[in-house]
Amino acid sequence: MIKFYNTKSRKREEFIPIDEGKVGLYTCGPTVYDFAHIGNFRAYIFEDLLRRFLSLSGFEVYHIMNITDIDDKTIRRSIEENRSLQDFTDEYVKSFHEDVETLRLLPAHEYPRATEFIPQMLDMVGQLEEKGFTYTTQDGSVFFKISEFDNYGSLAKLDPDQLRSGERVENDEYGKEEGRDFALWKGHKDSESNVSWESPWGNGRPGWHLECSAMSTHYLGNHFDIHCGGVDNIFPHHENEIAQSCAATGEEFVNYWLHNEHLLVESQKMSKSEGNFYTLRQLLEMGYSPESLRYTLISTHYRQKLNFTFDKIKSSQKCVNKLRELKRRALLIDIDAEGRDVEKLSSDMLGKFQEKLGDDLNISGALGELFVWVNDIFSQLDNNEVSVSGAGSILSTLNTVDLVLCVINDTCNDEPSEEIDALIIARNDARANRDWSKADEIRDKLDALGVVLEDTQGGTIWKRK
RNA sequence: GGCGUCGUAGCCAAGUGGUAAGGCACCGGUUUGCAAAACCGCUAUUCACCAGUUCGAGUCUGGUCGACGCCUCCA
Numbered sequence: 001m002i003k004f005y006n007t008k009s010r011k012r013e014e015f016i017p018i019d020e021g022k023v024g025l026y027t028c029g030p031t032v033y034d035f036a037h038i039g040n041f042r043a044y045i046f047e048d049l050l051r052r053f054l055s056l057s058g059f060e061v062y063h064i065m066n067i068t069d070i071d072d073k074t075i076r077r078s079i080e081e082n083r084s085l086q087d088f089t090d091e092y093v094k095s096f097h098e099d100v101e102t103l104r105l106l107p108a109h110e111y112p113r114a115t116e117f118i119p120q121m122l123d124m125v126g127q128l129e130e131k132g133f134t135y136t137t138q139d140g141s142v143f144f145k146i147s148e149f150d151n152y153g154s155l156a157k158l159d160p161d162q163l164r165s166g167e168r169v170e171n172d173e174y175g176k177e178e179g180r181d182f183a184l185w186k187g188h189k190d191s192e193s194n195v196s197w198e199s200p201w202g203n204g205r206p207g208w209h210l211e212c213s214a215m216s217t218h219y220l221g222n223h224f225d226i227h228c229g230g231v232d233n234i235f236p237h238h239e240n241e242i243a244q245s246c247a248a249t250g251e252e253f254v255n256y257w258l259h260n261e262h263l264l265v266e267s268q269k270m271s272k273s274e275g276n277f278y279t280l281r282q283l284l285e286m287g288y289s290p291e292s293l294r295y296t297l298i299s300t301h302y303r304q305k306l307n308f309t310f311d312k313i314k315s316s317q318k319c320v321n322k323l324r325e326l327k328r329r330a331l332l333i334d335i336d337a338e339g340r341d342v343e344k345l346s347s348d349m350l351g352k353f354q355e356k357l358g359d360d361l362n363i364s365g366a367l368g369e370l371f372v373w374v375n376d377i378f379s380q381l382d383n384n385e386v387s388v389s390g391a392g393s394i395l396s397t398l399n400t401v402d403l404v405l406c407v408i409n410d411t412c413n414d415e416p417s418e419e420i421d422a423l424i425i426a427r428n429d430a431r432a433n434r435d436w437s438k439a440d441e442i443r444d445k446l447d448a449l450g451v452v453l454e455d456t457q458g459g460t461i462w463k464r465k
Numbered sequence: 466g467g468c469g470u471c472g473u474a475g476c477c478a479a480g481u482g483g484u485a486a487g488g489c490a491c492c493g494g495u496u497u498g499c500a501a502a503a504c505c506g507c508u509a510u511u512c513a514c515c516a517g518u519u520c521g522a523g524u525c526u527g528g529u530c531g532a533c534g535c536c537u538c539c540a
Contacts, residue, residue: 010469028540036540043540071538157468158536182537208538230540231470237538261470262540264533299488300478305471305533312477315489322488325502356479364479368487375487375504382504436498443500454501463502 002057002358004226005303007234007257008155012360015256017225022060024224025051026216026254028233029065029111032092033073035279036099038293038308039263039270043230045294046260046302046361048105050228052404053357064219065108067093069115070195071208079193086115099280102290103297104406110219114211118197121206121214125184125199127248140187140202146180149243155257156235182240183207209240213248216241222249226256234259260302266309283313287450289464291407292317298405301363314465319367320407321463323398326374327408329381330394332458339385342377346397349373353401370401420451424460427453 002015017023027047030036036044047065054061068074069089078088093113100107114121125142128134133148146152153159188196188203196203216224222245229238238257245253262269265276283293295316300306349369356365377394380386386394402408427442443453451462 030540031538040540046540156535159467180537231534232539235468235535235537240537260540262534269533303470304478307477309476311489315477319488321502329503362479364477364487366479368479371487378503379505431498434498440499452501455497456502461502 003360004256004258005360006255007238007259008254010157013256017059018223018255021058023054023062023226024220025054025061025063026212026220026224026227027063027065027108028212028229028237029067029108030092030096031068031071031073032089032096033071033077034092035095035281037270038265038278038280038283038297041099041103041280041293042263042297042306043228043260044100044105045103045297047228048103048406049298049302049361049363049404050226050258051106052406053354053361056354056400056403057358062220063106063108064110064112064216066212066215067096067111067113068208068211069093069113070205075192075195075205078195085195089113095281102280102284103294104290112215112219114206114215117211117214117218118206120218121210122185122199124210124214124244124248125201128184128244131247133247134184136201137187139189140185140204141183142185142201143181144184144240144244144247145178146182146243147178149247151246152243153239155242156239158235158239182209182236184210184244209237209244212237213241213245217245217249222251222253224254226258227254228258228260231259231261258302261305263297263306263308265307267307270308288313289317289320291320292464295320295405295407299363299367302361317464322374323401323405323408324463326377327395327398328461329378330386330391330398333381333386333388333391336387337384339380339383339387339390342380342386342390343393345373345376346393350397350400357404373397420446420449420462424453424462428460 003012004015005011006013025047027044029044030040051061051063070085074085074089078085081088093111097107125134128144129142133144134142135145136142184207185199185201186204186207187201188205192205195205197205216227227238227241234257242253264270265278268276270277280293284290292313293316296308296313297306299316299319349372352369353366356362356369359365377386380390398408423442423446427439427446430436430438430442446453446462447465450465452465454461454463
């Protein structure tokens with residue numbers, strides 16, 4: 001049985017898809033006004049884990065991730081840089097896809113961009129207007145009137161009457177009737193340059209919430225299985241999506257809402273003013289490997305705040321190295337030996353591994369099971385108790401685990417380096433001549449480059465620290 | 466004011482009534498030219514604190530203290 005914690009009910013619920021064997025998954029993607037930061041990727045990695053686990057469990061997943069290429073920030077920055085909105089956002093869409101590849105996230109099946117869905121959004125505004133959920137203001141904006149929608153606040157567990165008009169409310173910016181109403185369509189403002197589309201309500205541009213309703217239903221139908229995002233999206237974004245979608249279609253919208261907690265950097269909230277704001281690119285430049293970052297982000301339960309520290313990245317690299325070392329050792333087995341039944345140990349472990357993940361993606365529990373097995377196997381390897389077929393079983397087990405973790409196998413391996421190879425050869429020459437001080441000198445040099453050596457029977461290999 | 470989350474070893478962390486998984490780090494041993502990696506062994510009488518329920522509580526109930534999030538466009 002697979003269970004997920006559903007924000008809608010605040011409980012773990014058994015997962016039952018609408019169509020047996022298939023899952024419609026919508027995840028809130030990036031707003032492309034800058035490089036994505038490590039906190040953004042926490043969300044995308046959680047979604048990647050979810051998707052990979054569902055696939056491993058035999059579901060056929062159809063995954064849509066939106067790209068917000070029109071909002072206050074994209075408009076403002078493109079104007080600042082004196083570029084067209086499209087030209088400006090294209091750059092960050094491209095970098096986003098590069099980052100997705102670096103972190104080995106499974107690409108979504110579609111990445112719809114808000115600006116490509118203006119007609120569908122306007123259709124939805126039309127439906128809402130027809131049903132009496134909207135009003136227009138003098139500047140040509142269209143608002144959703146939440147007092148017309150009975151269940152408003154059901155996801156965030158907020159009572160609309162209790163909502164405080166906080167400091168963040170720009171109350172009369174668009175002349176709305178009540179502070180809590182939200183914009184479906186925003187009338188054109190001069191400050192937004194030529195960013196504007198025609199509509200039955202005059203020129204303007206879509207409100208933020210509308211794109212996700214329009215694009216998710218376009219690809220997944222009015223009623224689909226899972227919608228994910230960061231906890232900050234629960235309110236107002238997802239609450240508003242529910243209101244719009246259910247009001248427009250008259251149907252149920254999403255069955256399971258899954259939200260990930262935020263990431264802290266060295267126990268502090270990540271912010272530019274604190275100077276602890278890291279993009280993936282910056283961390284790679286600092287010398288951290290993609291797999292260590294992936295492991296760091298994936299190995300803490302998604303509903304737990306993740307305290308992102310450099311110690312944790314180093315610890316993650318060690319864990320990854322250990323798994324890779326096990327694979328390397330298994331590949332070296334070429335003689336038959338009598339030992340305990342690796343096959344059974346492995347299949348038992350995989351069973352528990354999947355069972356833990358099926359419990360609301362309990363990754364810590366799953367990794368616990370994995371490492372109990374890893375230790376057991378290492379011990380058998382050291383005692384020469386693993387046969388050729390046992391080794392095969394170890395390798396296939398690691399491959400299965402890596403379908404989810406995606407940190408062991410090749411594509412994100414360290415790039416070959418002629419410099420490193422040359423130094424290793426020089427050191428081995430020195431060792432052959434029993435010139436230990438020279439050999440150690442070269443090893444120290446490599447250490448300074450973040451490279452650790454291991455002299456094995458099969459030759460010298462290297463890893464990242 | 467409203468809604469909600471969390472507090473388990475030096476650090477990370479599993480554990481939804483039965484006597485504390487796992488990872489990193491540390492220490493001792495095997496191994497190694499020395500290392501590294503791996504192995505063997507050691508590392509929480511205790512789960513923020515207090516009270517209660519129970520044969521039995523990290524797990525349930527009440528309270529206290531502490532950290533944090535959301536309450537209109539931030540993953």
